[in-house]
Amino acid sequence: MAQDSEDQIFQGVINEIPFISVDYFLDVQSSLALFLSHCHADHMKGLDSHDLYQTLQTKPGFFIYCSEKTKQILTDWPTYSKLGRYLKALELNHTVKIDLPDDSCNGNANKTTFCVTTIPSGHCPGSVMFLYEGSFGTILYTGDFRIAKGDCRKFQAFMSNPSRPEYGLKTIDHVYLDCTFCTDSAKTFPSRQISVDVTIALVSNWISKSPEHKVLFSLAGRGFGAEFLFVEVHRRLNIQVHISEFKHKIYKNLTDLRNAISRQHTTSVHACGEGTVSTKKHSPCFKDSSKLLTIRLTTQWHLMEGKNVDHRVVVDEGGIQRVLYSMHSSLEEIQDFVKILQPYKVTPIAKPNKVSKEKIQQLLNCEVVLPVNRFLSRENYEDYS
Ligand SMILES: [Zn+2]
Ligand SMILES: [Zn+2]
Ligand SMILES: [Zn+2]
Incomplete structure (x- = not known):
């Protein structure tokens, strides 16, 4: 079955928030909010599609959320400039409540409101991580990231109480993690x-x-x-x-x-x-x-x-x-990130082909769940609504 495939590719599905799609813009008619972490092709699938544009036009309150810089890049990129009015820029390190479109007539009456914080991810211009908080828990999507060892302690978004750092870090339930270099051959990189x-x-x-x-x-x-x-x-x-x-x-x-x-x-x-x-x-x-x-x-x-x-x-x-020169974290940087944040589980959004789920589990000392197939998740979504 698809969900057992070792090479299951991330298709925008956040299990806990089935009504959003992150870095994946195909087949999003039933989504209520879209998120783009940065402007690299593997995170922009379907962003230039007619279907997406049509859905954005016909569903009031339906937006693509991204950083200010990402919005600027897309606005000046001829292929994507028409998306301009549907891009909502999120201020870095600020927590924002997401207003979902009123889609209750389509059976989404049970939709949950939630908050998101964008955190710089050190990967390329405009790249961010998304921290989602709501009744579903606290979920981090890293997008592609390069964070030096220890640096994630400095982000206010991860602190339980930013004015009292001694209270420690938030409990994160699930991290959707950039595991591009989660392999022994990429132990360290020069900074x-x-x-x-x-x-x-x-x-x-x-x-x-x-x-x-x-x-x-x-x-x-x-x-x-x-x-x-x-x-x-x-x-x-x-x-x-x-x-x-x-x-x-x-x-x-x-x-x-x-x-x-x-x-x-x-x-x-x-x-x-x-x-x-x-x-x-x-x-x-x-x-x-x-x-x-x-x-x-x-x-x-x-x-x-x-x-x-x-x-x-x-x-x-x-x-x-x-x-x-690496734009992604090395194995040791990924291990440090997971060790500090201590999530209950991790889903690799990118990983080396030859590295198994079990190997990542062993390297990160954390439960690993592979990404869910988008079409399988839709059945879950219909149950959820
Ligand atoms: Zn990238
Ligand atoms: Zn030249
Ligand atoms: Zn990528």
């Missing part, structure tokens, strides 16, 4: 600060050779995640990073990024390629390929079997500098 320091040193060294020496950050696809680096390049080297027209359209309205980026191809540092990087394609940027240094930020590559790189932060792979 993002170390990865950035190493990268800045590479850049600074290279471009000091001559004004013709250029650097290209080779990024995967259109994804977001390296923006922290652009801000640091600008802050420390006073150089703006050349980016694509698509990204410029989005970044220009994000206050912390606006000054770090440029559409001038004469700058020394570039992140203008999307998809496969061909230096020829960007010839106005790189006239002399012998004076071009390519830096690729990767995590999976460093973990691949047989690489034997011992998690060195920089590895020279045939002229390409591979910098180990």
